[in-house]
Amino acid sequence: MAKRTNRYELKLKRIGVPENEEHVSGQIHLVVANHDDIFAIIEKLKQKDLFINQQQSAEFAVGLK
DSSP, X not given: OOOOOEEEEEEXXXXXXOTTXXXXXXXXXXXXXXXXXXXXXXXXXXXXXXXXXXXXXXXXXXXXX
């Protein structure tokens, strides 16, 4: 039996850094596979209202997966 795989496109770009902190600048573009429906996870977290706002719910879900 083949495992169901979702494919996602991620783009990450630094848009700010703390003052006086060294950093590596750049951006990355990835296509990744994951067995979970990440959008469904985000929606479930938003519904549970566990964070200050829905943006934080989405950030947590994406960071977790």
